[in-house]
Amino acid sequence: MINPDSVGRTFAGADSVTVSQSEIDAFCAVISESNTTVAPPTFSIRISLSQYESILTQPEIGVDWTRLVHGDQKFEIFRPVVAGDVFKCSATIESLRVAAGNEIVSVRSDLHNGSELVVSSWSTLVVRA
Amino acid sequence: MIQVGTVLEEHIFYLDRAMLKAYADASGDQNPIHQNEEFAVSVGLPNVIAHGMFTMALVGKYVSDWAGGAAAVKEFSARFVKPVIVPADQKVDLTVSATVSEIDGNRILLTLSASSAGIKVLGMAKAVVIK
Numbered sequence: 001m002i003n004p005d006s007v008g009r010t011f012a013g014a015d016s017v018t019v020s021q022s023e024i025d026a027f028c029a030v031i032s033e034s035n036t037t038v039a040p041p042t043f044s045i046r047i048s049l050s051q052y053e054s055i056l057t058q059p060e061i062g063v064d065w066t067r068l069v070h071g072d073q074k075f076e077i078f079r080p081v082v083a084g085d086v087f088k089c090s091a092t093i094e095s096l097r098v099a100a101g102n103e104i105v106s107v108r109s110d111l112h113n114g115s116e117l118v119v120s121s122w123s124t125l126v127v128r129a
Numbered sequence: 130m131i132q133v134g135t136v137l138e139e140h141i142f143y144l145d146r147a148m149l150k151a152y153a154d155a156s157g158d159q160n161p162i163h164q165n166e167e168f169a170v171s172v173g174l175p176n177v178i179a180h181g182m183f184t185m186a187l188v189g190k191y192v193s194d195w196a197g198g199a200a201a202v203k204e205f206s207a208r209f210v211k212p213v214i215v216p217a218d219q220k221v222d223l224t225v226s227a228t229v230s231e232i233d234g235n236r237i238l239l240t241l242s243a244s245s246a247g248i249k250v251l252g253m254a255k256a257v258v259i260k
Contacts, residue, residue, distance in 0.1 A: 026155040030148060030183070031190040033199065041189040041202040041256075045182050046156050070181045072253070074206035080199060122206075 002103050002127070006061045007096045013051035013089030021083035038080035044119045045073070048109035051089045052123065056107070061093070063105065064127055071104065071124035078118055085118065087111040094122075101129030131237065131260070135229040137195055142187045143220040144179055144213060144245075152183040166217065178212035184223060184250055188243050191225045195239075196258035203236070204257035213245040221245055227256075235259050 019039070027043050028036045056063035088111075095106045104126050111119045149163050158180055161168040169177045185207050193199040215221055224244050231238035241254035 023155075026151075027186075030151045030155050031186050033190055033193070035198055038198070038200050040186060040199050041193065041205050042182060042186045049182075050157055070209055072206070072208040073182065073185060074204070076204050077202060 002062050002096055002105060003060060004096060006093050008093065010090050010092040011055045011058075011061075013055055013091055015088055017047050017051075017087045017089060019047075019081055019083055019085040019087070024081075024083055038082055041075060041077060042073075043081055044075065044077075044109075044111060044121060047087060047089065047111060048091075048121055048123070051109060052091055052107060052125070055091045056093075056105070056125075063103075063125070067128045069126045069128060071126045072122075073124075074122040076120045078116075078120075081111075081118060085113050087113055087118070103127040103129075131229055131232070133229055133232060137227040137229075137239070139224060139226040140191050140194075142190075142223040142225065144183075144187075144215055144223055145220045146177065146215055146217060149177065149179055149183065149215060152180055152186070156180065156182060156186075158182065174212070176214050176216050179215055179223075181209035181212075184209075184213055184243060187223055188225050188241055188251065188254065189256075191227070192239060192241070192256045192258060195227070196237075196260050201258045201260060202256060203259060204255070206256075207241070207243075207254035208252040209250070210252040211248050211250045213250050223250070230255075 024039045092108045097104050109121045153159050227239045227241045230240045239256045243251040
């Protein structure tokens, strides 16, 4: 079970995740995007999902990553991600509910470059019973 | 002339297992349900399925192309209602279309539709672009 005391809390993630041009190039290649000067709109999920995994699977929160299904996703992109961005990451657990034995957790990821908020995203993650 | 109700031209992407492997590497999501048929079936899935986020990335490409580039996409959201099923040695379709729902100055809200094999795979899919 996910610890209900974690709801409403913001957890710090990595202090510096540096975006490389080769990561953007690889992501663009899969979707046949020829303009690699900025990252595609969903690129930041690469950072957010790995941050969620390291934060949410901590024993004090208790998400079982092996039973996870992605329910929905939203991005608010204040400016495009570019190579050389150095992100400080955080995850906020906004809500937790149980439906048919599945735990449904809504979590927000904020990616800051210095004091600039570049992308906020929201994910609903379902931990299957 | 873009106005509320304008329907965008449909686009069909084709997905195969090699693309799922490439997306897994590009995104860092190596969940075996997207690559290993035996594993996918063992957890109750009909076959290997595409990452929901890969589907969303392709729809994001469709939106970017219409808006004049990825930098024009300001908001993007979707619900993963059904999986895109990707059998071995086959290419499956992801058919995408959109309608202009709101115009507020240079901000345009698109309501998006995405299906595969005739089944709707994204729900509540929307994007806000600057154009």
